[in-house]
Amino acid sequence: MAGQHDVAVLGVGMHPWGKWGRNFVEYGVAAAQDALRDAGIAWSDVDFVSGADTMRNGYPGYVSGATFAQALGWTGARVASSYAACASGVTALEAARTRILAGLADVALVVGADTTPKGFLAPNAGDRPTDPDWLRFRLVGATNPTYFALAARRRMDLYGATSEDFAKVKVKNAKNGLANPNARFQKEVSVDDVLASPMVADPLHLLEICATSDGGAAVILTSMDFARRHAGSAGPPVRVAGVSTVTPTYPNTIIDLPDMATDSTAVVARDERTFKQSIAHAAYEEAGIGPDDLSLAEVYDLSTALELDWYEDIGLCKQGEAERLLNDGDTQLGGRIPVNPSGGLACFGEAVPAQAIAQICEVTWQLRGQATGRQVEGATSGITANQGLFGHGSSVILVK
Amino acid sequence: MTTRTQAPALGAEGWFTADPEPALLGQQCSTCGTFVFPKANYGCPNPACGGTEFDEVRLSRFGTVWSYTDACYQPPAPYVTPADEHVPFCIAAVELADEGLVIMGQVVAGVTVADLKVGQRMELVIDVLFRDDGTDHLVWKWKPVATEGEVA
Numbered sequence: 001m002a003g004q005h006d007v008a009v010l011g012v013g014m015h016p017w018g019k020w021g022r023n024f025v026e027y028g029v030a031a032a033q034d035a036l037r038d039a040g041i042a043w044s045d046v047d048f049v050s051g052a053d054t055m056r057n058g059y060p061g062y063v064s065g066a067t068f069a070q071a072l073g074w075t076g077a078r079v080a081s082s083y084a085a086c087a088s089g090v091t092a093l094e095a096a097r098t099r100i101l102a103g104l105a106d107v108a109l110v111v112g113a114d115t116t117p118k119g120f121l122a123p124n125a126g127d128r129p130t131d132p133d134w135l136r137f138r139l140v141g142a143t144n145p146t147y148f149a150l151a152a153r154r155r156m157d158l159y160g161a162t163s164e165d166f167a168k169v170k171v172k173n174a175k176n177g178l179a180n181p182n183a184r185f186q187k188e189v190s191v192d193d194v195l196a197s198p199m200v201a202d203p204l205h206l207l208e209i210c211a212t213s214d215g216g217a218a219v220i221l222t223s224m225d226f227a228r229r230h231a232g233s234a235g236p237p238v239r240v241a242g243v244s245t246v247t248p249t250y251p252n253t254i255i256d257l258p259d260m261a262t263d264s265t266a267v268v269a270r271d272e273r274t275f276k277q278s279i280a281h282a283a284y285e286e287a288g289i290g291p292d293d294l295s296l297a298e299v300y301d302l303s304t305a306l307e308l309d310w311y312e313d314i315g316l317c318k319q320g321e322a323e324r325l326l327n328d329g330d331t332q333l334g335g336r337i338p339v340n341p342s343g344g345l346a347c348f349g350e351a352v353p354a355q356a357i358a359q360i361c362e363v364t365w366q367l368r369g370q371a372t373g374r375q376v377e378g379a380t381s382g383i384t385a386n387q388g389l390f391g392h393g394s395s396v397i398l399v400k
Numbered sequence: 401m402t403t404r405t406q407a408p409a410l411g412a413e414g415w416f417t418a419d420p421e422p423a424l425l426g427q428q429c430s431t432c433g434t435f436v437f438p439k440a441n442y443g444c445p446n447p448a449c450g451g452t453e454f455d456e457v458r459l460s461r462f463g464t465v466w467s468y469t470d471a472c473y474q475p476p477a478p479y480v481t482p483a484d485e486h487v488p489f490c491i492a493a494v495e496l497a498d499e500g501l502v503i504m505g506q507v508v509a510g511v512t513v514a515d516l517k518v519g520q521r522m523e524l525v526i527d528v529l530f531r532d533d534g535t536d537h538l539v540w541k542w543k544p545v546a547t548e549g550e551v552a
Binding site for chain 1: 489
């Protein structure tokens with residue numbers, strides 16, 4: 001039964017991930033057209049365009065909603081453009097959902113795409129000594145993998161995690177991605193392959209850290225009324241039952257991108273939940289379901305070890321138990337709660353503004369039974385989880 | 401021979417002192433008492449406080465390792481590689497018990513992940529981040545506290 005805050009996912013679409021080196025607009029338009037076809041609606045039916053921005057492609061990337069709207073042909077639709085780093089896609093989705101729930105729109109296109117440079121993501125050029133993202137590179141040499149590695153090393157010392165445990169996450173996701181036509185890397189790897197790849201940020205090897213990719217993803221979101229009128233005999237659509245775009249609460253006690261220090265716990269005690277734990281919690285609260293109700297999860301495996309952190313942060317197991325969950329096979333296809341059946345970032349690499357939308361595409365295909373070769377049998381609900389630097393939570397619960 | 405100038409690295413002016421002992425300079429809110437590092441630009445970060453007055457305080461010189469890593473790959477600009485070729489260096493996030501802060505920094509040269517553990521005691525030092533014509537650009541770094549019988 002649909003909740004009063006549900007909206008329908010009528011269509012999803014993606015442009016395959018890769019290192020294509022073409023204009024990001026091209027990927028976004030392809031994904032949008034794919035999603036429109038999937039929904040069976042015309043571009044002219046869209047009354048709200050919600051773009052997820054890219055910071056690496058000049059002005060058109062900062063006004064992505066309008067950029068995509070113009071590329072598809074101006075229709076007078078309302079527009080918004082969102083930036084929330086890796087969480088941009090869900091921030092754009094939330095803008096669309098709230099406009100639909102307010103009765104101000106019926107059909108929204110949510111779309112994000114990126115063209116990425118080679119190598120580490122680095123700050124924009126020029127000296128900006130008051131920008132924390134500039135300072136962490138200049139004063140510490142702290143790259144994104146530095147932060148991933150701090151989390152990984154802590155798991156090793158606190159919970160006895162091993163490099164083999166981390167490598168097994170990559171092995172699992174690489175296998176899942178073999179059957180995904182949108183994945184950039186479709187190649188099986190072994191634990192030995194992972195451990196033999198160069199060490200980037202100890203304990204994380206090159207094959208354990210997500211690459212940067214080009215890609216585009218889009219979702220057609222509609223009111224439940226519109227979906228019912230439109231669907232006819234197609235059956236009930238996948239629904240968005242909960243969206244979380246929470247920020248941290250003070251004191252934020254886990255050091256995270258791009259900061260070089262945490263908040264202080266000297267006066268205000270730490271919350272019972274860390275920021276990452278609060279992200280999924282807010283989505284569960286909205287959806288009225290819990291981790292035990294899930295059929296699958298798509299989480300942000302920026303590194304192998306971060307996928308294990310997510311198992312705990314979205315409530316699949318207790319703190320310190322993620323390695324056991326992985327080693328018991330619970331999170332592989334056919335296991336109790338498959339994680340990243342799409343292949344995850346391990347197989348995609350990150351196309352920042354498209355990635356959170358791509359997670360939604362995958363869960364939608366899974367709930368429709370259309371994830372050929374990587375299908376979670378009988379899937380009825382799924383969660384996406386992700387976090388954007390500068391304090392952006394992102395989690396969506398989808399049900400059918 | 402010309403005299404070399406020593407100066408805090410760009411962006412870190414006023415973040416630390418070497419006198420009389422090396423210490424990071426943080427702030428303590430005059431209203432609620434919470435600690436802030438780096439300095440707050442827009443008032444107290446405690447949302448229940450609203451204070452705008454701070455005392456500059458020297459943060460604890462000793463703390464314990466929260467986590468650590470080796471930067472095996474050369475970071476991109478604005479990082480300045482201090483030598484002709486990249487030499488892997490260690491980074492640690494260190495917890496200061498009294499202030500309830502965790503602060504990241506490079507670890508002094510010669511230390512690797514093999515030398516560290518979560519919970520290990522560290523001390524703050526001021527060290528050279530990189531050198532250019534006539535100037536040593538200084539920054540804070542963490543250094544393992546030598547255990548008894550060991551030479552630091």
